Amino acid sequence: DAGVIQSPRHEVTEMGQEVTLRCKPISGHDYLFWYRQTMMRGLELLIYFNNNVPIDDSGMPEDRFSAKMPNASFSTLKIQPSEPRDSAVYFCASSSLNVAGVNNEQFFGPGTRLTVL
Amino acid sequence: QKEVEQNSGPLSVPEGAIASLNCTYSDRGSQSFFWYRQYSGKSPELIMFIYSNGDKEDGRFTAQLNKASQYVSLLIRDSQPSDSATYLCAVKGAGGFKTIFGAGTRLFVKA
Numbered sequence: 397d398a399g400v401i402q403s404p405r406h407e408v409t410e411m412g413q414e415v416t417l418r419c420k421p422i423s424g425h426d427y428l429f430w431y432r433q434t435m436m437r438g439l440e441l442l443i444y445f446n447n448n449v450p451i452d453d454s455g456m457p458e459d460r461f462s463a464k465m466p467n468a469s470f471s472t473l474k475i476q477p478s479e480p481r482d483s484a485v486y487f488c489a490s491s492s493l494n495v496a497g498v499n500n501e502q503f504f505g506p507g508t509r510l511t512v513l
Numbered sequence: 514q515k516e517v518e519q520n521s522g523p524l525s526v527p528e529g530a531i532a533s534l535n536c537t538y539s540d541r542g543s544q545s546f547f548w549y550r551q552y553s554g555k556s557p558e559l560i561m562f563i564y565s566n567g568d569k570e571d572g573r574f575t576a577q578l579n580k581a582s583q584y585v586s587l588l589i590r591d592s593q594p595s596d597s598a599t600y601l602c603a604v605k606g607a608g609g610f611k612t613i614f615g616a617g618t619r620l621f622v623k624a
Contacts, residue, residue, distance in 0.1 A: 504556035
């Protein structure tokens with residue numbers, strides 16, 4: 397398995413532009429998570445999906461951020477308009493329940509390093 | 514008060530020593546506790562998880578949980594330079610799958 401795939405790996409954009417980050421979870425995983433990591437705030441959960449349905453988006457910082465999961469193998473995180481304070485590494489992670497019905501390990505993608513100038 | 518707190522470090526130990534990493538959490542209803550390792554420029558990867566009070570051992574790693582004190586720790590025996598990384602403590606509550614991560618402790622193992 398290729399693991400969680402994210403694209404692009406690096407994105408540099410100017411303030412005000414729209415940014416779209418993409419994620420392909422591990423096949424068979426029915427939970428997908430979007431995180432943001434900065435030196436100041438650490439790793440923060442933005443939103444997570446179960447079976448393509450958003451379950452908890454309380455971590456989404458403001459209306460400029462939106463996330464979708466149109467099918468089990470694809471999700472996007474969009475920032476419109478982008479601001480310099482959005483600069484961070486954005487991780488996508490996926491997981492599934494084990495045979496005991498317990499959700500343990502989250503498998504993280506390589507991340508997208510976003511720089512907003 | 515942060516929900517999951519860790520000493521940011523850096524924690525420096527000599528090769529072969531025991532490294533002790535600590536974490537406290539604020540939600541008494543928390544059920545699941547995880548330790549992730551993150552190398553510089555890489556993504557987090559799971560080392561251990563623990564649900565019950567007491568110790569859980571896996572090779573050189575031991576996780577310890579004390580729910581009464583709201584305290585989780587990770588011991589790394591026979592520390593190696595390859596253990597040098599940031600260690601993230603993560604906590605999941607009783608409902609849902611929302612996992613809260615601590616800011617991480619940077620560990621340096623000196624050869």
